[in-house]
Every structure is written in C-alpha cells, then in structure tokens.
Amino acid sequence: MSSSLLEGLNPQQLEAVTLPRQSALILAGAGSGKTRVLTTRIAWLIHTGQVGPLSLLAVTFTNKAAREMLARISAMLPINTRGMWIGTFHGLCNRMLRAHYRDAGLPQSFQILDSADQLSMVKRVVKALGMDDEKYPPKQAQYFINANKEAGLRAAQVEATDDFSRRYNQVYAAYDAQCNREGVVDFAELLLRCYELLAKNEALRAHYQARFRHILVDEFQDTNRLQYLWLKLLAGPQGAVFAVGDDDQSIYAFRGARSGNMFDFERDFGVQKVIKLEQNYRSQGNILDAANALIRHNRARLGKNLWTAEGKGESLRLYEASTDVDEAAYILDEVRSLNSEGVRLSDIALLYRSNAQSRVLEHALFNAGISYRVYGGLRFFERQEIKHALAYLRLTANPEDDGAFLRVANFPARGIGGRTLEQLQASAEGAAVSLWRAACGNAPAGKAGTSLAAFVRLIEDLRAATRDLPLPEIVEHVIEASGLVAHYKGEKEGAERVENLEELVNAATAFAGEEGFAIYSADRTDGAPEAAAASNAPETGARRENVGRSDALNAFLSHAALEAGEHQAAAGADALQLMTVHSAKGLEFDTVFISGLEEGLFPHENSLTEDGGLEEERRLMYVAITRARRRLHLTHAQTRMLHGHTRYNVASRFLDEIPAALVRRVSASAALPALPPSAAGALPARAAASLRSYTAGGFRIGQSVTHPKFGAGVIVQAEGRGADARVQVNFRDAGLKWLALEYARLQAV
DNA sequence: CCTCATTGAGTTTTT
C-alpha cells in the first residue's frame, strides 16, 4: 500500500507532497485535491522516515476536517494516529494549555466558554460596571473583546480613541479579570493564552519548536492575525510550515480571517516555493468556465485558473422567477424530474445566501412531500437541557464557575429567586470571590439562606458521589440527582429533552471509549520539557485507564465546548440538502441550485458598504458555483417577501459576470403549462393580481426598466398621475431613486 | 414562579 502512496498524483500535487523540508505555500483551487495533498504529504513524510508521527503538527479549522484528515491517514498508513497533533487551532491550543496549565496561569480544571456563555458573562460584567446596556450593547462588547483578542491584544494594549472603544475596553479588562477569577476561558482566549505561553516561556517554546519539524495548515486563507502569529511562534526560525489555501475561497473576512496572511507568509517564512494546484477533478467545463470568468472580476487575487480534463458538460441554467414562491416551485419541479432520472436527493444541494431564504423553499418541499435536510439549526451541545446538565458537571469540576452557578442555581426551581441571587452577587463582588464561595460562607439567614445552603449541599453531594465513577456514570448520576430528568419528565413537552439527556450519557460513553479522548486530555506521553513536566499532575506517564476522574470529565467538557456536535440530527437516508453558501464550503454535489441571485441579497446589501465587501461576496458566489459537479441551476426572483414586506429586486450583477454562452435561460419547467413570453403574462395568477396597479405612465410596480444614466432597475413604488407621476426605482448600481416620469427617460425592459 | 404580551431585530459562522 505504501508504494502506491504517490500513485495517481498529478505533477503539481506530486511536487507538493514530496517537497523537501521548507516552508511552502500551496495555492489549491476548489476541487483540486487539496485534502489529498495534505494527507498524502503527512503519510509520505512518516512513511519515508523523515519524521515521526509525533513530530508533526497539522491544523484545521473544523473538527470535521481534522477527523477526515485522521481517517485518511489511518487508511494510508498502518499507524496509530492517536496522540498525533492533528486538530483544530482551538483543540490543539486547549491540549497545550492542559499540559502546561500552571505555566499558563490557569487552574487545572479550567473550563471553556462557548459564545453564548461568553455573552452572558459579558452581560454580567456590563451590569456590574453599572453601564447602560442600551447604549453599550453587550453583543458589541463581546465583538470588541474577541476582535482584539484575535488581533493579539490585551485590554492594556488596546488603543482606545473614542468614548465607545474606551468603554468597551473597560468591559474587556473587567471581563478578563472575571474569567481569571472563575478559571474559565473563551475560544479566542485559548489561542491568545497559548500564544502568550509560548511567547514568554522560552524553554517550552524551544521544546515545541524542536519537536514539530513539520507544521501543516489547512484553509490557510481563513487564518486570523492571532492564528498566524501563533503559527509563526510555534514554527520558530527553523520551522517548516506547509500552508494550503485558496485566496479565492476566503469568505470569512467578516469574522477576522485575513487572506492577506498568505502574502505575509511568503515574506515572513522565506517561502521559496509556491505551487498552484489548478487542475480540477470535480466540475465539468462549463461550470469551471463560469467560476473562472466570475472570479476574474476580483482585483485582490493571487491569480489562478481552474481547468479540467473532462468535457464541457451541460450548460448552466438560469431561471428568472416572478416571485420567491415561483422560484421554489421551479426548483421543486427540477428536483422532482432529476430524482426521477435517478439522481439521488442527497446529491442535490439547494444553496442560498441567508438562512431566512430557506423558509419558502422548505414550505414548498414540505407540501410536496420531498424529504430534505436543513443545515444550521441548534446543535446538540447547545440545547438548553444539555447546557444545564453541563453546568452541573462543570460545577462539580470547578465550583468557581459563576456562569454555571447562575445557570442552574435555580433550575430546577428550588426557591432561589432573582432577589437572592442579586444579594449573593453583591456580596460576592464585595468580597471579590465567586458566587460559590459567597454562598458557602455567609449565607443570608431565612428561607433564601436555606435554599442556597441546600444547593451548595447538592453540588457537594454530586461531587462526592461521582468522585470515583467512570465518566458515563458521572453524567448519568448528575442528570438524575440534579433533578433535571425528573423536572423534564414532569413537563408536558419534556420527553424530547429527557431523551437528549439520555443521549448525553451515550455521548459520554462513546467519548470515553474512543480516541477523541486523547485529543482533549493533557498530553502526558510525549516528554515535555522540565518546566512543563513540573506543571503536570503527579501521575506523569499515566495510561489512559489510570487517568483520574477529573481528567476524564475535563476532557469531556472540553469536547462539549469545542465540538458542539452536528448541526442537525442526521435525518432520513436520502434527503435534499439545504444550506447557506457558507456552510456548503468544502462540500460537493452532482447538482446545485443557487437561489436568490438578486442585488441586495447576493451580493448582500450590507456588504456593499464594507471595505472589500463586494469582492468577498463574489468569492462566496465562486464557492457556490464550484460546489457543482455536473449541473448548476441559477435562479432569481423579481419579487420576494422579506421581513414581512415585498421587495422588488434586480438580477444579481454576478449573473452578468458569467458569459452568456455558458448559460441557457429557461422559463418555467416543462411540467408547467407553457406561458406567454411577456413578463406580465409569466406571472402566476396570484402574483399578477397583486401587481396589477398601473401608474399613469404605463409603468407597473415590479417592472424591470432601464435608465440612460442609472442603468437597470426595478420599479418599487409609484405615486401621482399625469405630469405629477413619479416612480421609485431600485437601480442595481445606483440604488433607490425617485424619478418623475415626465422627465426621466425610463424604458421598459 | 410561571404565563402572556409586547417589543425589536432580522448576512454569512466555527471554535
């Protein structure tokens, strides 16, 4: 099997896989075999004896990508991947911090806050500072904190110039102080803390720099500043970083990703070799041509052109719907006929720019009885009942966790009201201690004090009773003894929640039994340096079966925070796939529908005011197009219901950027009766009825028009008659304008 | 403490 490792690679892939030890940038276009190159290189490095499995580090953005990488490596090499440093940025940082918690200034059982936990902590801090949460929304403060952490800045280093940033920075400082008191870290903190650990601890830095002879990075275009700095520090001056990315698929600038890191990387790491992977193994020619033509309109590019050895394939299809409902009907018909031709539903994707668009589509599919699956719902570990159970578990691991305390102190209800908690918070703040300590110490007299004491006793009992239990039994005991299960059993719609709680026990069982364990546990088997070894728990070198209760529980809680689970429970076997373009990244389908291709929607109107926003939208469109293997349908609607109002949209400029020769315009599907060609005639009866309000000039609301100066647009409002008649036109490029019909030389399209 | 009503916001999202 090993001799066949390199078989079937094209020359560029082969060169990338077998590159000598040096920093290199691999520009890997969509569908060019990026993951294959990455995993084959790892397998090749190990197989040829250039590096041991424990001396390389590979980092991804999602757990899914990390799992896939591990699975592919196991398939290529007969080695045990357990213990290898392959994971997400956050997962790897967590692992390092667990191993060196003392050097990092963290308690051994530090807990991880997810975004919701973080927001509630920020709210508490804003309140404690006596700030007006209307004027300074906690959400904004949270954004401020994360943006600065991701830029590598602590509150003391932030240059606050205006009043708002000064106030938010105050929140940042207080928030960090509170996190330290409670022994909790947010996602960005995992990275920043790990970065600082390596930056200030020379022995540790030297150890890891020497250890990780090869560092491989997936989706490099999505790295933020802090991740880049972390990589640089970890690699060191002698490091070899193999970065794989595609600047054309950078669609997360809005959350801090800097595709500019690719330029910096070439400079900072003295990159000698930039390899472009441009042969695409996924899509047929017409689809690739469309993608290439579109993305050529972007200026900020490293430059790359995809090609395929396959034929041109089918033309793209463009359908202009009258309404969003009509658009859904078209898609439905096409899906039906494809399905009857033998295309599996799960091989068809329905993509849209924003989640709100899925509603109409779902409605149509539901009524037609077509099974579908929507990505992007509540995830398992984010469910209320699961968060409650985790809060109890967290309190048994670390009672100083105020967030967990507040979440369950009165859930299930046990007579600890808002008033009691307020008093407790005040006394905790006064003494600069956690709520737990405040509750243990000077519990107020009376009924409130009794309830608090009972809660304290409950947590202590949970702790004592689970001390020597294996992980699944800890979880089982806690969901029962906390009263959660009983509470939900008593609720009329609580059956599903009880099931989820039981599922949590199963999750713990699965977790304890598999390798996920190693990823989140402190790393004890790979000889960290003195400074580090000293900070490890006494049982250095312990085997997995000896790992203590707190380790197993901490690992499981980390897992819960860092891997919130599938977006939705896997539905029936064969279902149509509905998702936003963002969540489609990395996936591929036989047939893809991109819906809502309208100005204002895609590109989204908010993006137009942002710096580089339009180019990011175009990259997003590029990602959408390149998901398709054989068939690509593009649809837009003249009229769409959004936020309770009808909007009249112009076709997306992206449609104009695709060469007409690649596209076949289709009118309503063959399954529907043929319609007259005129725009008004093509409207379904109910839509036409609602639009039949003609203005004096003979123009109609919803009609497409052109103006000699402003170009293409759609009439969205009309008023007045005769010489006073005015219409409001939504121009694709010029935006909304009121025009007097007497003067404006408007033309119907 | 729970329920009902009002209010407001409404791109994209992983960790």
Next chain:
DNA sequence: CTCAATGAGG
C-alpha cells in the same frame, strides 16, 4: 413575517 428576549401581571 417570525422568532427571541424582555417585562408586567396572575
């Protein structure tokens, strides 16, 4: 329009 979050009242 529709969902989530907050606040008043039983």
